[in-house]
Amino acid sequence: MDIKSYQTIRRAIFTIIILVSLTPLLTLISVTAFGFHTAYRSKVMAYLDQLVEKHALNIDTFLFEKLANIRVLALSHSMEELANEELLNHLLANLQEGHNDVFVDLGFVNEQGVQIAYAGPFKLGRADYSDARWFKEALQNRVYISDVFMGLRGLPHFIVAVKKRVGDERYILRSTIDFGAFNRLVENTRMGKTGFAFIINRETELQTHSREDISAFIPMLEKRLWGQEPDKLPPRNNDEDSWTSFAVQRALAERPVYHFTGKNAVTNKAAIFVNTFLKDNEWALVYVQDKADAFASLYAARNLSLLVLLIGGIAIVIMASILSKRISDRIRTMDLEKQMMNEKVIEAGKLASVGELAAGIAHEINNPVAIMVEESGWIGDLLEEDEFKSTENLAEIRRALTQIQTQGSRCKAITHKLLSFARKTDPMERDVDINSLITEVVEMSRQQARYANVRINTNLSDNLSPVTVSPSEMQQVLLNLINNALDAMDKKEGGLLSISTRMEEGFVKVDVSDTGSGIPDANLKRIFDPFFTTKPVGKGTGLGLSIVHGIMEKMGGKITVNSAVGVGTTFHLYLPVTPPKAEDGKP
C-alpha cells in the first residue's frame, strides 16, 4: 500500500475516535446543561417573582396602613374637632410618634378646596386646593392616595386623602407622607450588582427616587405595562363605596407577576424585567436586572462546563491523533513485515524449486552416467583379452578409459551434492555429543589436512549442554566447513585450522577458524547463496555453504561469518540446546 492509504486509515481511525468520544460527551453535557439551565433559571425567576411580590405587598400594606390611619382619624373625630388646629397638631404628633415621622402634616379641607385647619411644619394657612387633583379625586372617591408629585411646597411627596361626609357637606382630611420613607421600601429592593426596582404610574411617571437614570426605559415600559397587553392588566376598581375593603383585600392577596426580557438601558445589556401592579393597579413595581448578573452562577457553571468540554475535546483530539498515528504506523510496519515475509517465502520457494529441478536432473543424469561408467569398465574388461594385448594404442585406450571413469566419478560427486542440497529427508535427530562428533570429523580430515600442510587445533569445552541434531547432517556441516577452510589455506600453502566449542547465549557455539586467504566483503554476503562459488570451474559446486546454511536454519540454529582478507575466516555455528523434556523421569 502507498502512503496515501495509511493516511486514509489514519483519518478514518481519527474520525471514529473523535465521533465515538465526543458524541456522548457533547450529548451528556448538552442534556445536563439544558436541565441545569432550565432548573436554575426557573429557580431564579421564582425567587425574583417572590421578591417583587413581597415588596409590592409591603408597599401596598404601607400605603393602606397610612390610609387606614387617616381614615380612623376622619371617622373618629367630628368636623369641629378636625377643624381645630390645636387638636389637629395633637393628632399629628401622635401619628408621628407612632410611625417614625412618616406623616409630615395633616390638613382639613372643605368642599371648596379651602384648607380649614392645618398641622405641620409648613405655614400654609388657608391654602386653596380646589384645582389639585388629589382634592378632586378624593371628593369623587371615598379615599385617595396620590401619585408622587411636587406639591405647593416644591418637595416631592404624596398625599393620602379621606372624604368625610357631614350631612350634605363633604370635607377632606389629608396627610402628606414622607417621600423618603416610602422610597426606601422600593430602593431596598436591590440584588446583585445591577438589580434595582422602581415604581411608575399609569402616566409612566417615576414614583420612586432611583439611583439609575431610567428615563430610557420609559417608552419600552409604557408599551409593556399598559400598552401592549391590556388583558394582562387587572381591572381598575372605580367603585366608590367598595374601594377600601376590596382594594385592601386585593392588595393583600396574591397578585399576578409578569416578566419579560429587554435591554437594560442603564448597562446596555440584555436584562430581565419583573413587574407587578399595586395601589389598585395604578402603579407598577418594576424590577430590572442584567441577565448576566441574575444568572451569574448559571453562566459560571455554563462557562465551567464549556471549559471542561474544551479541555476534554482537546484531550480527545490529541489522543485520537496519537492513537490513530500509532495504529496506522503499526499497520504499516505489519504490512512491511508481511511483505518482507512474502518475499522470503517466494525466495525460499524459488530455492526449493531450483533444488527440485536440480534433484530431478541429478537423478536423470545418474543412470546414463552409471551406464557410461559401466560400459567403459566393460571395455576395460574386454581389453584383458589376448587379442588386444598387441594393440598399438592399448596404453592410450586404457588412459582414456581411466579418464572416463574419473570424470564419471566427478559427475557422481556433483549429482550427490545436488541431491544433498535438494533432498527432503528427515534425518533422525538425536542427542549428540558435539565434541566427539567434531573429533570424529577432524580425524576424517586429518589426512587431507596433512596434504594441505594444515595443522588442526581443537579447543573443546567440557560443559556443553546436549544438542539434538541429525549426526549425519552435523557431520556434513563440519566437513563442508573444514573442506572450505583447507581449500582456503591450500592457496596460502598451509596454516592453522582451529575448532572450538563453548556455551554462548543459550546456544552451543562452534567456531571454525582458518588462517586462509579470507573472503572479500563483496562476496561475504553471497557465500550462503546456492551455486555461488569462487573456486575454479570444476572444483566447487557452490552448494556446500548453502547446504550448511539450510541445515543450520532447519535445526533452529544459525551460522555467521567473520572474515578478513589475508588473515583468515571464522564461521560461528550456534546450535540450539535440547529443551528440557517434560516427560523426563516419567515412565
Place this chain on the structure above:
Amino acid sequence: MEDSARPENKIRVLLVDDEEGFVNVVKKRMNRRGMDVTTVTSGGEAVAVLRKNDFDCAVVDLKMEDMDGIEVLKIFKKMVPEMPVLILTGHGSEKAARQGLTHGAFDYLTKPCELPDLLEKIREAMAQTAR
C-alpha cells in the same frame, strides 16, 4: 544352503532394473566375473522369472516404472524368504532404502555404484546366508 554348499557353482543373480543399458552391461561384466546373471527390466517380469527359476541373490532397483522396488522386495521375500535381496537406490533416497531393510533386504547400494562394490555386497550376502 544347497547352492552355497557347492562353491564351484556359479552364483545365480537376478538383476532387476528398468534401465536396459545398465542391466545389460552389468550382466556382461558380472558374467565375466563368474556369476550367472539374469536380467529383467520390470517388477512384473521379475516376479514371473523368479516363479520359474531359482536364484541365489537378487538386486532390485527401487525406482521402476511399473512397480515400486519395495513392492518387488516384499513379493520376493514372500516367495523365497531365504534369498538375500540387495537394493539399488538413487542418492538421496536412502530413507526408502532403509525402509527396504525393515522389509528384509540384505543391504542397499547407492547408484551409480562401482561394480566392485556390488560384487563385494553380493559375496557378503552369500557368505552371510551360508552361515
